[in-house]
Amino acid sequence: MNKYKRLGKNTLLVFIGNAGSKLIGLVMLPFYTSWLSVEDYGVTDIINVYVSFLVSIVSCCIAESIFIFPKGQKVEKQKQYFSSGIVFVLQAFFVSFLLFGTVDFVSSIYGFSNSFTDYLWLIYGLMAATLLQQFFQQFTRSIDKMIVYGMAGIVLTLLTAICSFILIPLKGVVGYVLSLILANLFTGVYSFFFSGSYKYCSPGSVNNEYCREMLQYSVPLIPNGVMWWLVNALNRPIMETYVGLHGIGLFAVANKFPGIIAMIFTIFVSSWQISVLEEYGKDGYASFYNKIFRGVLLILLVLLVIVTFISKWLVSFFTSSDYLDAWIYIPVLTLGIFFSCVSGLAGSTFSAVRKSRYFFYSSVYGGLSSIVFNFLLIPLWGIWGAVLSVVLSFMVMSVSRVAYSWTYVKLTHIPRLLLMLLLTCIYIVSVCLTGSANSLVAGFITIGLLLLLNCDLLHLLKGKSLKDILRNEKEDKEDNKTMFIYRSGFH
Secondary structure, three states: OOHHHHHHHHHHHHHHHHHHHHHHHHHOHHHHHHHOOHHHHHHHHHHHHHHHHHHHHHHOOHHHHHHHOOOOOOHHHHHHHHHHHHHHHHHHHHHHHHHHHHHHHHHHHHOOOOHHHHOHHHHHHHHHHHHHHHHHHHHHHHOOOHHHHHHHHHHHHHHHHHHHHHHHHHHOHHHHHHHHHHHHHHHHHHHHHHOOHHHHOOHHHOOHHHHHHHHHHHOOHHHHHHHHHHHHHOHHHHHHHHOHHHHHHHHHHHHHHHHHHHHHHHHHHHHHHHHHHHHOOOOOHHHHHHHHHHHHHHHHHHHHHHHHHOHHHHHHHHOOHHHHHHHHHHHHHHHHHHHHHHHHHHHHHHHHOOOOHHHHHHHHHHHHHHHHHHHHHHHHHOHHHHHHHHHHHHHHHHHHHHHHHOOOEOOOOHHHHHHHHHHHHHHHHHHHHHOOOOOHHHHHHHHHHHHHOOHHHHHHHOOOOHHHHHHHOOOOHHHHOOOEOOOHHHO
16 A cells, blocks of 8 residues: 555545544534523633643653554563553542542631532542543554544543533533543543453563653653643633633633634644554655645645635534624634644654653743743733734744755745745734635635645546546655655664
């Protein structure tokens, strides 16, 4: 199977494994917004924010290692990696339980009260269930049980929906969190047994050296996870202080729709990462990388324009009237998602060369930018300050990752991509300034210019397949000059 077919197959399977669980938030949005007030929906969003942060910290990002290190190894080594990882996860659960208990004790004595302390043990439960599910699912992918991996996503989706319909009308925010806990727990159990992962779990296979090896790779990802959280989620706790839970609820709804683009891209990157690991250092890698990079960015830009154009309709269709004001924030948030996607694409190279420190460096730039922008802009402009902080921070991160990845593979067609981005930004700014996304002329002109500036998509519209384009496209002068630097030994 050639690299393009394998990339397509892996993308499809990863899509099945992740799309449902990601899309469930959008599918259930009409029900969530009818069951929960704007303030309650804001609480659910900030709980998810805390959980996403804690999963990275508590687990030391071990789920990333359990995908990379066992892959392609003999069964005995895979047992050692998996068993050692399980022991570490259980230890992490115990230590975090003690820390949560301490926080609970201190907050009860001194009367501290906010979204975190009010839902402390629910947050712990969701964190533990999410971590366990991610660990088992990543190992399932590592041992190439992709069918089970895909089905796990379907199981998670169905269980989330069923539990939500039962629990949220009865328990509100508590029911929302409980539905996620139960869905993640049962999905983790499904992956563990149906992938045959239980066969790799053996107390006698625990190896401290293997655990140390995985942690040496994953621990540098902790600051990356923290910094990513700072970029994507720091605004919520600050918003709770300056604009309240109502503002968080509107922001969360607005972020839901551009988040679909991020979800689709994340699914692609999961399979793209496999292709990068397999193809790095081989002949034609630079050309392969640039073709995929250009194609994905074009699709992202077109999606951004489309989402911006229909933003008001999306909010009115999927939510109750209480949330309608959220639509105006969608166009700018889509721009932030674009820069986030660029970061993900460029960062895939770091896994191939085993240079996880570049994740850290670039994320530090984004995280520090987020701290400055959030504390500066949110007190001044409220929700708009949070929105702009997201965009600016992701932009800083994406630029730094592209710069670091340039050492290993150089990008082509930069002027063209920047021009397309500029056109998209002009349209988004016009929507924000006019307060209307219904300018047909501006929308169609922008989309038309984007299409005209990319010959690949025009070829697709003429009926050619992506496979034919990738095979037969005549490399231009710039592509021929592309220099790929292969560093043997990954030093």
